[in-house]
Amino acid sequence: MTTLDQSNPRIMLAGAPASSQLGNLRSMAVDLVGHFSNVVPCGNLPREELSGDVTNVTMECLRLAMEMLDRRRVPTDEDLAGFSESTGQWAREGIPLDTILEVLHEGFRLGWLHLVSNAGEGDVESMARSGELLIAMLARVAVSATEAYISELKVVASEHHTASHTLVTALLAGRTSPAMVRQFGVEIAAEYTVIALHLPRHADEDDPAIDSAVPARRKLRRVQAELATICGRTGLSLLSPEGGTVLLPGSNSDAWVDELIGKLGAAAEVPVTAAVVQADTGDVPAAAERANELLDLAQRVRGVPKVYRMADLVFEYQMMRPGPGREHLIGLLDPLERTPDLITTLDVHVRNDLNRQRTARQLHVHTNTVDYRLKRIAEITGMDPSRPSGLRPLQAALVARRLESSRTRANTST
Numbered sequence: 258m259t260t261l262d263q264s265n266p267r268i269m270l271a272g273a274p275a276s277s278q279l280g281n282l283r284s285m286a287v288d289l290v291g292h293f294s295n296v297v298p299c300g301n302l303p304r305e306e307l308s309g310d311v312t313n314v315t316m317e318c319l320r321l322a323m324e325m326l327d328r329r330r331v332p333t334d335e336d337l338a339g340f341s342e343s344t345g346q347w348a349r350e351g352i353p354l355d356t357i358l359e360v361l362h363e364g365f366r367l368g369w370l371h372l373v374s375n376a377g378e379g380d381v382e383s384m385a386r387s388g389e390l391l392i393a394m395l396a397r398v399a400v401s402a403t404e405a406y407i408s409e410l411k412v413v414a415s416e417h418h419t420a421s422h423t424l425v426t427a428l429l430a431g432r433t434s435p436a437m438v439r440q441f442g443v444e445i446a447a448e449y450t451v452i453a454l455h456l457p458r459h460a461d462e463d464d465p466a467i468d469s470a471v472p473a474r475r476k477l478r479r480v481q482a483e484l485a486t487i488c489g490r491t492g493l494s495l496l497s498p499e500g501g502t503v504l505l506p507g508s509n510s511d512a513w514v515d516e517l518i519g520k521l522g523a524a525a526e527v528p529v530t531a532a533v534v535q536a537d538t539g540d541v542p543a544a545a546e547r548a549n550e551l552l553d554l555a556q557r558v559r560g561v562p563k564v565y566r567m568a569d570l571v572f573e574y575q576m577m578r579p580g581p582g583r584e585h586l587i588g589l590l591d592p593l594e595r596t597p598d599l600i601t602t603l604d605v606h607v608r609n610d611l612n613r614q615r616t617a618r619q620l621h622v623h624t625n626t627v628d629y630r631l632k633r634i635a636e637i638t639g640m641d642p643s644r645p646s647g648l649r650p651l652q653a654a655l656v657a658r659r660l661e662s663s664r665t666r667a668n669t670s671t
């Protein structure tokens with residue numbers, strides 16, 4: 258124990274050692290624990306926890322307090338080793354740290370009141386000394402509890418990360434087994450919502466005065482923390498600062514997933530693009546591949562950060578595979594190559610859902626100019642974009658052209 262002052266004998270109150278005021282250790286510990294269960298927020302603890310470990314820890318704290326009052330020494334970390342071990346166990350059991358600290362403070366408050374209950378006018382100095390010691394002990398115990406709690410949480414988080422990483426890797430590889438459930442204590446759902454996620458660079462990552470790896474890691478940690486807050490331990494992920502894959506057990510509604518992605522984007526402080534596919538557990542590997550294909554396709558042909566599903570990209574998805582059909586579609590626009598303004602106008606007009614006014618504003622031309630260009634497209638290609646029969650092949654040709662252009666750029670960059 259750490260010595261505060263060895264010049265004085267044991268502290269006396271009401272003509273007796275102050276430590277004797279605490280009375281029978283077990284009896285007082287039982288009284289304190291009974292008070293804790295009714296007053297502070299630990300009444301949800303199992304009865305055996307209150308009558309067992311909590312009571313034993315309370316007795317040990319009382320014993321250390323009595324020894325401190327007799328020897329005027331504050332308990333050391335070594336003296337508090339048993340208390341720290343119990344605090345770590347409470348952390349693993351999910352008892353909130355604020356509950357533990359509130360119990361500590363309430364216990365010391367009641368102990369102080371009991372200690373000075375028989376003090377007289379001549380005990381002022383002894384009351385001050387005993388109060389100083391109890392406050393010093395409370396500070397030491399609170400620090401010990403917090404350090405033990407945080408340390409255990411780190412261990413639990415590491416264990417969970419290892420189990421989650423193992424499970425999500427196995428799911429994506431199609432290699433889950435009952436043995437894995439027994440070994441890591443993880444649960445395998447019957448189906449999963451598979452999300453492919455793209456996280457663009459945060460503005461801080463492009464700041465020349467900052468090492469880009471630092472804000473990238475912070476962005477990733479914010480996303481992981483938000484995912485854990487919303488999904489708890491059920492949300493599985495393999496993420497990097499650029500994005501990755503998230504697996505959510507069960508069949509989740511589109512609205513809920515959209516809201517989740519929105520919150521992840523807010524946490525990342527960047528506009529997130531995601532592709533979502535629903536799959537049975539055995540189909541997770543194929544679903545993850547399909548989700549990443551959709552994500553890549555959305556970024557190449559849409560370029561709008563949002564949540565995409567197969568229904569949003571089915572047309573483009575079917576045309577992703579190169580072949581004679583796509584080559585034929587691309588060829589439909591060849592007659593317009595000599596007049597690039599016509600291809601641009603057609604592309605903008607289709608993207609604006611055939612709204613002439615929006616197309617004109619975006620191109621900074623008059624609506625009559627838009628009408629004239631659409632008429633010229635019909636004359637040159639033989640397909641009228643104002644009629645469904647002409648619009649469908651022209652729209653498909655635009656998509657095929659964008660896909661081919663994207664593929665060409667990718668090949669050139671590599």
